[in-house]
Every structure is written in C-alpha cells, then in structure tokens.
Amino acid sequence: GCGGSGSGSKGQEGTAAAVSGESAESAAGQMEAASDAKAGGTLKIGVNTECVHTMLSFDLTGAGVDYYYSWPVYESLFKPNAEGTVDPWLLEDYSYDPEALTYTFHVRKGVTFSDGTVLDAEAVKWNLDHYLEVGAKVEALLSSIESVEVVDEYTVQLNLNKWSSILPYAFSRECGYMFSPDFFEKNGEEYCKEHPCGTGPFELTSWDYDVSKTFTKRDDYWGGDVKLDSVEYIIYKDALVSSAALQSGEIDAILALNAESADALKAYGYDIKTCSVKSHSYLLCFNSLNKTGDDPTGDLKVRQAICHAIDTDALVQAVWGDYGDVRNQFGVGTHYYSEDVKGYDYDPEKAKELLAEAGYPDGFEISLKTEETSALKNAATIIQSYLAEVGIKVNLSILSGADANTAEAGWGEGMWLHGSSVYVSVPMQMASMFRQNLTGHVLGINNLLRPDDVEAALATSVMAADEDEAVKTVGEANRLLTDEYCIVYNLAEVATLFAVNDYVKDSGIGEVFYSVADLGNAWLDK
Amino acid sequence: MIKYVGKKIATAAVLILLVSFLVFILMQRLPGDPATIALGDAASAEAIQDYRNSYGLNDPVLVQYWNWITNIFLRWNFGKSILNARDVTTYINERLPNTISIGLPGLVFGVLAGIIVGIISAVKRGTWIDQGLTLIVNFFLGAPRFLVAIFGVIILGLQMHLIPLQGYTAPWVDFGEYVHKAFWPVVVNAIYTTAILARQTRSNMLEVINQDYVRTARANGLSEHKIIFKYTLKNALIPVITIIGLQMRNIVAGAVIIENVFNIPGIGQMLVSGIQQRDYFIVQGCVLIISMVTVFCNLFVDIAYGFIDPRVRKSMG
Amino acid sequence: MPEKLLEVNHLRTSFFTAEGEVKSVSDVSYYVNRGEVIAIVGESGCGKSVTQMSVMQLVQTPPGRIIGGEVMFDGKSLLEYDAKSKEMRAIRGAGISMIFQEPMTSLNPVLTVGEQLSDVICTHSHLSKKEAWKKGIEALAAVGIPEPEARMRCYPFEMSGGMRQRVMIAISVACDSKLIIADEPTTALDVTTQAQVMDLLIDMVHKYNKSLIIITHNLGLVTRYAQRVYVMYAGKIVESGTTEKILTHPEHPYTLGLLKSVPRLQDDKDEELVPIMGAPPVLSKLPQECAFLPRCVYACDTCRKEKCPELRQVGDGHFVACHINVRENGTGAAGTPKASGTVREDAGEKGEILLKIEGLKMHFPVTKGVFGVHAGTVKAVDDISFTIRKGETFGLVGESGCGKTTTGKCILGINQPTDGSIYYKGRQIAGISAREFAPYRREIQLIFQDPYSSLDPRNSVYSILREAIICDGVSKTQKEISDRIHELLRIVDLDPGMSQRFPHEMSGGQRQRLGIARALACNPEVIVCDEPVSALDVSIQAQIINLFKKIQRELGITYLFVAHDLAVVRHISDNIGVMYLGHLVEVTKSSDLYANPIHPYTQALLSAVPITDYYEEQKRERIILQGEVPSPMNMPKGCPFHPRCAYATEQCRKEVPRLREAGGGHLVACHCAVH
Amino acid sequence: MDNDFAKLQRETRKRNRKQALGIFFGRGIIVKLCTVVVVGFIFMAVFADWITPYDPAAQNLVEKLQTPSAAHWLGTDFLGRDVLSRVIYGGRVSMYVSLLSGSFAAVIGIGLGLVAGYVTGMVRRVIMGMTDIILSIPGMVFTLIIAAIMGTGVMSLTLAIGIGMIPTYIRMVNGLVLSLKENDYIVASKLVGRPESKILLKHLLPNAFPSLIVLYTINLGNAIMTESSLSYLGVGINPPTATWGNMVSDAYAYLLQAPWLAMIPGICIIILIISFNVVGDGLRDALDPRLRGKL
Ligand SMILES: Nc1ncnc2c1ncn2[C@@H]1O[C@H](COP(=O)(O)OP(=O)(O)OP(=O)(O)O)[C@@H](O)[C@H]1O
C-alpha cells in the first residue's frame, strides 16, 4: 500500500487551456494515423496481482495494479501527458476562475457508457458527488470542493471554498473516472463492485478471481473503432513464470516487471518500456521528530551523516539498473527542478566527522524498516551495508503485507525506506506529505519534523498566483526538506517497467504514465 | 459400525469446532489492521473506524467468534472478504475443487509411485537399483519444492515445449486441457509424497518379507509374483495407510507453493495472501474448510484400515 | 522306485555374517524312506531348521548360502535347480511341504484361511478357483475342523493356536506332497492340544502313505511317533538309529546328557535333574576337535588331540560320531544318571501360612479392536482359593489361557482383582492402593513367563540388577552395589563377565537366570515363578529347576510355581493346583496328584504328557480330549469342563462343582469324581 | 577380585561403545560420506569467522552477479557479495534454525507426549486434543500464521517452525509410550518399586529413542525446507543474515541470468538433509544394542 497522495497546487489558466486544445486534436490525429492497423485478436497482458480492491471506481485505493485494470474500462476527466501535466479527456475543455473559486467543465459530447447511457453533465455531477461522499481520497485531494452544479446539459461547475490548482490533476486518476449512474442505481453497489460500467473502449466480460479478466470490445466506443476483439489480463504470481510466458508467446505484455526480470528479458532482446513520467519515488525517511528523545536521528548532523554515507549512484545502479534515476529532490526532470538544492554527495569521511560532532564517534544501532519487495529489500540491504562502514549498525525489518502497513502507520523509530507512487503534480505530492496537520495514514505523520518554513513554502506553492512563484516555492521547500532539515533523503525515481512484445502496436502501454494506456487504439501485428 | 461411525463423526465435529476457535484466536493475535490495508494509506481515522464497524471488527472477540461460527453452521456463510467484499463461501466453493483436483491426483500418484518404488527397492535390496532409488528418494526429500517446480517449467515448458508454463483448467471444464496443464503441478506435488511413501514402504516390505508367513507361502511353491503382491504387500501397506492419512493435511501445504508458481486459483494461494493481508474471514474460512477435509479424510482412512486389515474390520462389527 | 524318498548327502550351509562364517550345517547326511517317520533332535540352534530349509532352498540368501552337498528327492537332484526356478517351485508344496515352528505367525494375518489354502491348491493343480475352494473345504474337514465351509472365510486371528496348526497341516496335506517336514510343530501348543495335533498329523501320514520328518527338542514326541532318530549337535549329526536304540542305548555323550536332563512324571520331588554342563557352541567359532568336547564328561585325550570324529556304525543301523565307547569306558566322571539331592521330609505341614487366597476373581472387560466397543467379559480367574505355607512350593498347572498368570499377577498387585481376598502374612493385600502395597513390594517378586520381554533391551545386566538392588530405598555405595551384583550372578551361575551384556546377547537360559537374579535381588519372601522354563530346551530347563531348588534350600523362599508342563511342576512342588478355565479343579500334594489323579481333566492332562521312556510310552494308554478349549469369554454353563468330559452328566451341565475334600487333603471340583 | 570386577565393567563398556561405532560406520560408504558432510558443515558453521574469505554482508555493487573465479570461488550475488562466504554463514544460520527448532520441538513434544502417555483424564485429553487440533491444520499454514504472529527474527522464525513440529512429536511419543508401557520390563521395574518418573526416564525414553532419532532427523530437514519455503513466501529471515533458504529464494529472481546462485544453496540444502537422514538412520542402528552382534 504505497499509494501516493496529494493536495492543493495551482494551475495556470493559459497553459491549461492551450494544452487541452492541442491534446484533443492530437488524439484524433493519432486515430487516423493508424490506418494500416489490423483488426481482431486478443491482447494478453500479464500482471502480478489481482485487483487490490473491487473494480468499482469509487473504491479504488490507488494501488498501481488497480490502474492497469482500469485501462480498458475507465476514462477520467483529465489525462496525464508526457510533459508531466494533464489534458482534458472526457472533457472538451475547461476553464477556471481563482477569484470566483470556480472550475467550469465542458463535458465531451457523444461519450456513452458501456450500458449505452450517455455521459452528460448530470452523470458527471452524480459521479463527483458520489466520490465526494465515499471516495478514499476526498480529504487529501478534493476537500476544497464545496459543491458541484449542473449548468446545462454538458456543463458542470465546481464551486470551491478555497482555491486549489490541483483539481485537474486529481481528476486525472480514479477520482475522475466516470461510472454510469443508471447502471449503479439499477444494479446496486454490490453488483457494481464486480461489474464496472465505464466509458472505456472495452467492457469487463469475465472475471476469474486471481486468474484472469477478459474485457471485450465495445462497438459504440466514442473514440472510434476498437481494433482488438478483446483484452485479457492474466495473473502471474511468480515473476519467472511470467517472463517465461512472454518468451513463449503465451502473453503479449507484462506489466510492472521487477528489475531482475526486466534485465533477463532485455538480454533476450525484449524492449523494456519505461514511461516518460516516472512513477515511483524512493525516500529514506528519518524519525526526525524524535519524540522519545533517544533516537539519534533526532540530530540533524546524524541525518546528514547518514545521507553522506550512502553512495546513491551505486545503489540506484545496483537496484534498478538503467531504470532508475538518482535524484536529490522532488520534481527532477520537471520545471520545478531547483539548482539550489545541494543534496548529499557520497563522502564517508565527512559522514564520520559529522557523527563524531553529533557525539557518536563510534556509531550507534538503529532500525530500518521497509516493505517486502525485491527492490526495497535490496536497497535496504545496501543502505545497511554502507552505514556499517561508518559504524552505524542497522537492524533491518522487511515486512510483508499487512505487517508493513501497520508498521508504516505506527512507525515510531529509526528509519523507514518508503516507496511511493507519484502524482503528476510535484506541489501536490509534496504538500500531501509534508504539510502540517495532516491526518490519515500519511507518511511519517507522527515522526517527521514539520517545520513552519516548510509549511509556509508549501502553502504558498499551493496558493501561488503564477507558475514562477510556484516553482520558486517548491524549490525552496525542496531545499529546506533536504539541505536544511534533512527530513527525508531522496534516493531515486523509478519508472514502472513494462515488457511489450514488438507486434503489439499503438497500445500506449509504458509510454506516458503508468496509470494510462491507449488500448482502444492498440492492435496486433501478427 | 454405525455406532462407531457416529461416534467418530461426533468427535470430528468437536475437533472442527475447536480448530475453528484456535484459528480464530490465532488470527486475533496477528499484528496488522485489515482496515488500513483495505482503505489505503490516505484513509482517515473515521473512515477506518466505519470500516471496522461495518465488519464487526470492533466487537468483543467472543462476540465476533460467535457471529462467525453461527453463520457458518446455521447458514453455511463464511462471511465476506475484508479486502474485496466477496463472499468467502463463494471463494471457497470456487477454489476448493481446484486445490483438490491438483492435490488429490498428486496424492494418488504419489502414493502409487511411492509404493511401487518402495516395492522395487525392497525386492532389489542391496543392489545398485535399490541404492539408486534410495538416493533419488532422499534427493526429493531435500529439494525445495519451488525449485523443482520452476526447473520443470523452464526446462520442460520453455525449452522443450512439452508442458504449458502455467495455468489451470478444471477437469470438468475440459479434461484434455486439464491433463495438459495439471501434469507438472501434479508431478511436483506427487514427488514429495512419493519420496516419503517409498521410504516407508521399503522398510515395511523388508519387515514383512522376512515374516514366517511369507516363508510359508514360498515353501508352498507359490510364484514370486504372488508372494510379493498378495502375501507381502497387503501386510506392508497397513502402516503406510497411516502415513497417507497424515499426508492428507499436506495436500494444502504443497498447494501453497505449487499454486503460487503455476497460477492455480486454489485455496492455498488464497490462504497465503489472506494471511499476509489479514483477511480474517478468508483465512479462518479456508483453514476451517481444510481442517474439515483433513478430518474427513482421516475418517476415511480409519475406515480404509478395515478393508485392508481384517482384524480391524471384525472389531468394527 | 527307490526306497529312499529323500536322501541328503554331505549337506553344508553357512551364513556369512559380520562375526564371520556361521557353519549352521556342516556335512549332514540323512535319508527318509517312503512312508517313514523320522525325527531330528538336538539343542536349540544346532542347525535343525536350517538343514531342512536348505533342502527346500529356502535359506535366506544373503547371508546364507548352501555350500555343498547333494539332495536327492524322488530321483531328482534338487540342488542343481536354482532357488527361484520353476522346478524348485514345483517341488515345494507338491513334493515336499513344510509345517513351520509357529502356527501363529506362519499364516498370513490379512488373508482368509480359504484364500491361502486355495492359492496353494491352485498352484499345484489345474483346478479352477471354485474347485480349489471346494478341495480346500475337504482338506479342512479332513483335519477335523468343524464347519469347514464357514472356517474357510475366517482369518487366522479368529482361530485358536491348535486350529491354526491344523490349517497348516491341511495346507500341506492338500497339496498332496510326498514328504512333510514338521519343524517343531507343537512347541507353541499346550500338552492337550499338542497331543491332538500330533495324532492328527500321524494319521494323515499313514492314511496317504507320506513320509514325515519331525524336528523337535521334545524327546517325548520322538519316543511316541518316530521310527528313526537323528541327533544333531553343532551342525552335525552325532548319532542316528532307530528310536528304540537311541532312547534305550544311547551311544553319544550328548544324547545321553539330553536324556538325563528330561524330568519324568514318576520322579520324586527332590530328585535332582542332571543337565548337560556348559553352553552350546558358537557356530561361527567351531573348533577342529569334537564340538561337544568342552561339555563332555567322558572326554579323553583322544578327543582333545584327534579331529572331529566321523560317524561310525555301532549296531544295526545305529551310527555315532564319537571317539570313545561311552557304554564301556565312560562311566567315570559325572556318572550316574540320577544324582539325588538332599532329600527333605515333606514340607507340607511345616511352616506358617504365608499366602492365603480366598475366592479370587479376576474378570476383564473386553473391548474389541481399536475402537473400544465393549464385547464381553473374560473371566480369567473365577473364584479360586488356596493357601501356601512358608518355605513351600505351590505348583499351578493347566492349559494355556486358563488363568495361571492372572492369578500370579493378582497376588503381585499388578492386576486389581474383581473380587476375593489375598492375605499375605495375615494382611489383606488384594485391591489396596500402590502406596499401601509399597511395604510388601520388595517381599513378593515375580519371575516373568517370558524372560526376554521382561528385560529392558537397552539396559545391561548390570543396570537391570542395580535397579532391583536399590529398590529398598536404603542408600548404598557403588561398591556395595557392585558386590551384590557379583554375588547374585554367582548365585544363579552366571559369569560375572556378562555384567555388561545386554539381554539379547544372552541365551534363553541365561536370560531366565538373569530374571531369577533380579527377583532375588530384593531378598523376597515369596517368588511367583510364571512358567520360568516353558521356553527352554530340556538341558537348560534342568539347570534352572535345580537352581530353584537350591535357592529354596539355601534361602527358604516360598514359590508359587506356574507351568503347564506337569513333569516340571512335579519336580519342584509340594502341593499342586490344577486349573481349567479360571477354576481350580483339583488341589493336592504333588505325589498324590500323580499317583491318584481324580478330576477327568487332570487325568487327561497327565496322559497327554509325552514321556521319554521308550517302553513305558509304548504301553501307555492315553486319553485324548475332544474339542477345543472354550473361549473364556463365553464359558459353558455348569462345569467348565463338561463339553470335553467323557463322564459329563446332566448335573455337570447345570451346576458348577465346588472344590470338595476327596480324602487325605485331596481337593477336587467334580460332580462325578468322588465315586 | 572387586577391582577386577570394576575393571571388567569398564572394559566391556568400552567394548560396547566400540561396537556401536563399528555398526555406525559399518553401514557402508554412504554413511561415512554423510557423516563427513554433517561434521564438515558443522565445522564450517562453527568456524565460519575464520574460514570465510570475505565478510558475507560485504557488498561490491560493481562486481555483482559474477561467475565463479579465483577471487570468488562460487561467484558473487546480485549485490556483489561473495557467494562462498554467504553459503558458509548461511549454513550456520540454517543449521542453527534447524537444530534449535528441532530440539525445541523435541524437548517440548517429547515431554508432553510422555506426560500424555502416562497420565489419564483431563491433562491427557487436553494435550492430545490440542495435538489433534493442530494436526488437522496444514503444517505449512500453521507455521505461516505463527511466523506472522511472531515476526521475522531468526529467533521467532525458529520458534514458529519449532511450534509447528511439536504435535508430531507428541503424537509419536504418546503412541510409543502407550505401546511400550505394556511391556513386561516396565512392569518389572514397577515391581521392584521404581517410581514412575524414573521409569519414564530410564526405560521408556531410551526405548522410544530409535523412532525419535529418526523423527528428529527428518524434522531437522523439514525445518530447513520450511525456512526456505517461508522465505519464498516472503516471511523469511531479514537481510543481511544469510540462510540457505533465503539465499535460494532471493536468488530465485535471478534464476534465468545466474542459475548457480540458487543452485548452490539449494544443493547444500539437499545434501544436508540427505546427510541428516542417513546419519539419523545410522545412529538409530548404532544405539540399538540388539544389533551389536548376537550370541
Ligand atoms: N539368517 C541367519 N543369519 C545368521 N545366522 C543364522 C541365520 N539363520 C540361522 N542362523 C544360525 O544357524 C544356526 C542354526 O539355526 P537353526 O534355526 O537351524 O537352529 P535350530 O536347530 O532349528 O534351533 P531351534 O531349536 O531353536 O529352532 C543357529 O546358530 C543360528 O544362529
């Protein structure tokens, strides 16, 4: 459960509008370009787990795998693009007014749900209202929404109680998935949990728990002819078996590979796709608040020493190979990147000095907990080994499933190696983690320092009137978090890995962002 | 006989009840909160409380147990999965047959192969055939199951294209397909049983083969074939049956690994993820149903005893 | 057709084991004529069974191997066939059949009698399954099994030992073999059943003109049934000849010793038996010289110098392998057959009453099989009373399963009696708690029926005795214990060098003596001796009986001596009680009982005992009991003996007779006996 | 004379010990080999600190996944750690886990089994009832649950595995006691007034020994297997502690690139389990005085 989180930021009117227009055209252009596409066939996709929850969009928890399963059925109001911003998707376009605290959405015409009903303003309002009532992420993302209003048949207006620029980003994920209200009212919630009814190119026709799901194409898809007859998701618990299955042609693509399998497949000549927007970030979190007063990580010098002691380059190379990027702040590779953040270079001598200064010339013992995935486990083992070199003895706990969850929620000492899925918006992500007075199971809620200047910087970035200010304040927040307070240490940003066979064309898998693909256009060249 | 069976069933029922209680208590002792897992990191405290209430997780433990167990025995309702709200009953109904359809042939073939190997090495005792078989048997006693499984997949499946890599089709859906897909999982499952039974059969055969009554049979000029299969094997099998009974509970133990490797939607897979995800009702339900199967199988074994050993049959009346 | 059906020449068989080559059979020659009954006798372990197994090529290989020799059967040379060959299989069963030592274990417990019988018949004929089954029924009928059709469907465990032995005979008769080898056919059976079975076997042999080889250590059987006898010692035939010759004019010192060891019914109580001294040879370390030399009382220089003697003829068909002529020059050394011990006057009225048993009852509820269904009650002991005085021996005899052991166990407090009382030194000890019993624990000891099972296989002689020595709770030093062990071993004539041996490393006789030593270790006043000699061969049996007597003389111990062999009991007891199905049917002085048995059962018992005196045996008239011993679970109404009693009257069928005085302290429980 | 007697005792005792050794090693080359393996592995485990060429946790991220070479006899793993050193240290932990859990289960299980075999009434019913209950839950699942409750340290895993094995001991010992206590030699011991507790220890236990030693060695193997399966299912021992089980399951992901990584500890497991079993059978025979040459 390393769901991402987010909260307010500010989008700029001009940019958003421009982007939206462009993308609507390019979507149409793409469809025409694929004229030599062959129709028919079944795309078989290997995944490693069953849906974490049900397939009812309101219930989705934000686990990566839930998004993969949503590809064929759900579309959201906005869609991430390669630049790291979002375009309208089920909307024709939208506008907003920070002064009046409103967003106006113009719903795309001609979109139907798989039960044949039409997506109109009423449907959007119903969905948003419903989400505001039951959705898991209401607090974190949508708390600024006061009410949703139908203006006309295809226009919806959101009234806010305070300004938030992140709403388009929020609606680019499960919060923005549209579910057929008629279908829901008619069949009830219980039924809908296993029978999604979205606007996507396919509809779920069979669900064999823990084995496979089959999605069959819709003839009335708003985006044009769907080439594939169907898409089948097959679950492989064992990574080796799924690689073997790809090689033998039993499946056409594997989603969310681990780095080891990716390496092996690469060696056999398979193309490993990584999205242009990275999807996971890995953070080493310190118990910087040090409530009990006996955790050495309460000392800034200790935290800095630890950061200096780790050779991040080598670590990232060893754990993720070419699929991971070293990073020292949030938003590397976007326009939020700040030169001012120095980060920590690998310098064990300095680490030792700092430790000595902090009063630990002989090091100390500390715990490091993380979740049971091969990447986190390897990374933690490597950290342990580096810290041993400066005299810090790390006791590792690798926790699985519920243990990890509970441990993270109740994390109270030492360090935590955190893997988090990324939201497209950098300010949204940072604000969701480091602002004061957060509730719920937000990262290190009881353990991380939440200094006032960080709070101020993040608040400003969310309220910022223009992009420059946002960039500046995000940069400042990053500097404070990393250099000044060393609350967390950014290790790496990693793409989700996809292995897709050559003959799978235009699938969009692994192209832009892990939560979206373009299965309506996909076709098989065999 | 009826009295005996009745008594046995009553004991079994009490046993199952006690098992259910033990499992329930064990699950309570597990650290971790299902609500957190179900709702994700970002869930608010209230949401979690609501969730817990809706599943009755905040009731006193004994009340929870009472609700659970009465639901099962009165309505055959095992509750709902905490994670995805599916009926555990449906789950079990879907999956138990799958596990059995892999585990049972595994057990049967394992037993047959084990007995045959045991006979061969007993009859050829001291020769290189015996030594070779003993070595192989010991090898499989020591080889981690998942390694054996995956080596088969890679060598037989990926490289030689003899078996499919994974997957499962129920025999009642398409028998040919089932045979094709279940072959290797069944073999892997059977190997361990084979090894244990071969050891047991060999030593029992050796014990029996020197008995006076075998010598009598030989002295009366009966053929070697008859001596081994009629005058030795039946006697040697009696202690082996106990082992078979004990192996029943391991059908599922094997399933935990095998189902993981071969993507077989069985009860073992469900159990492991259930334990890891703290899906109380899934785990409790699965363990209970498995225990029921085990207890039932042992009942069956007891009766099977009677068919092989007339001394027991007589006393059952 | 040659006269000799089976002729074995220079047969040699060895076992190649870790301790070396065990020469079980070294150069044995013998023959059997058609229609003849011969016997092979010899001490336990001398190679009797292996010889016969070699003939049938049933020796376990490895470790055994037939090294040489020739076996001619009906004109065929058997050793030329492979052990697993078709020819050999055809001989087995059809040509030669074998009845094995233990009927309990020689039948397959999970197959019905009918299956086993018809399997054999099918193998040796061209009959169909159905016909074979029919023939099986006839065979069972022929050996006198009632309701043969029903019995065909029975499993061996549902039959008594005697019936099982009959089934074995039926099998060998059914396959129509020319020669039957009966390997100790009756050791496991009690005297009356033994007599029944042997008579039947001989009948069959005569009726179908078969030949028979009886292997036994019971010389009484030989006397009664065999025409010729071979005496084996240490893998060799040491003497052979007609039964009369061997039994009346033995030439070999071993044969002589064997005969002297046998207790006789006529002997007086205090007559010492003369056992063969020393231990049987170890077959893996046979000396060059005569193997009997170390135990031979006649041994002279020739024996020590010369190689092992060959068989030489000493009379008409009488051969012996001995350098010396025992009859002429061997009278010297241990001489007279009956060296009499100290004769004591009748102990009868002397000492005070030590044990008094009154109305003792022991009923076992029987639960069947593994499932514990109540199936009835075994009245193992049903209302018996007797008294034993200090320093006296009370003998308890009776068929197997009549409740002798159970009586003993009640006295020892191992079983809690259902009813009745046991007074020890005037105090009631029946049914008291373990704690109350504790003070008497040491004083009453038991010698177990089966010495082997009563010795922990993982304890050495030393620790077994040590456990008994420290039992009285008085602390002793290591040296005191060690001294006492040494002394005990000396008393029972065991070599102190054996103190670190384990039970399995000792011979049956040695184990039995160890059991006695353990019983003595606590300085008991009473010892319950439960068939202490039933499992032994005659010479060892003699040693032990002498030992008992010696200990009683020296230490004044009181015995309750349980056995089913009357000759043995007679040799040791002052008073004897005869039990039948949990009832005491006759109690009297030992001399009186043998001279004047009153109860029909006692009479039958006495007459069933085969005796070694050749001429006497020929003259003897025997009472053969009809029918099987009833199961103690459903006892017949009235007198328990009436279904087998020739004199049974209407009264016997209704009324249980009580013990009544029949003159001179002679008690009998019989309605008819008094007249 | 008494001196002689004492001397004789000593000498024959010595002879008995010698014979036991003779029987053990007289069983053929395989027993000798397996003894060497067990002793060798134990030696390796005890002296791991001296004989390993590298620190088992020392990483060299540049030199990862190397094939065997002069510097690294068995190559390096995915974090550049020396496989040979890890195999040696892994053996230490694996054997520690297996010996400790096996012994723990043996001590508790045998104790409870003896009690349940000797007493009647409530105590017996409770013990055997618990045993039946646990024995009707699949062993692996029970251990998995216990492991999940106890957490993932070496110690708690050892305990979890041990607890899972207890019922098998109870069952076996109880059965043995019930049949052994019918033996005459137990009665004989009672007749000379031995207290029950002494009889349990001096007669029942030694006679139950052959079956127990076989069960014990089987369980040693089972413990190693269980540990490895638990690692595969993600409930194993935490890094950097190497065990053969978690080495196999960690290397599992690299099976296609570096099969030897999984094979080496895998083969160690197999060899050790075979050796345990063979040595167990040998011990069983050697400790049985009945096999020491017949008279
Ligand atoms: N399988 C075997 N391995 C080694 N030695 C054996 C084997 N079978 C028999 N012997 C030895 O051969 C010798 C003769 O045994 P055999 O059974 O013929 O004795 P026996 O005269 O029939 O004695 P008993 O009266 O006790 O039946 C014995 O010393 C015995 O120890």
Ligand SMILES: Nc1ncnc2c1ncn2[C@@H]1O[C@H](COP(=O)(O)OP(=O)(O)OP(=O)(O)O)[C@@H](O)[C@H]1O
């Ligand atoms: N514990 C018991 N439970 C049930 N039946 C028993 C028990 N002990 C003895 N019996 C039965 O009591 C009867 C008498 O047995 P007991 O052992 O006293 O006979 P025995 O005269 O010593 O015979 P043997 O000469 O064969 O030793 C037998 O039928 C036996 O089966």
Ligand SMILES: [Mg+2]
């Ligand atoms: Mg014999």
Ligand SMILES: [Mg+2]
């Ligand atoms: Mg008896």
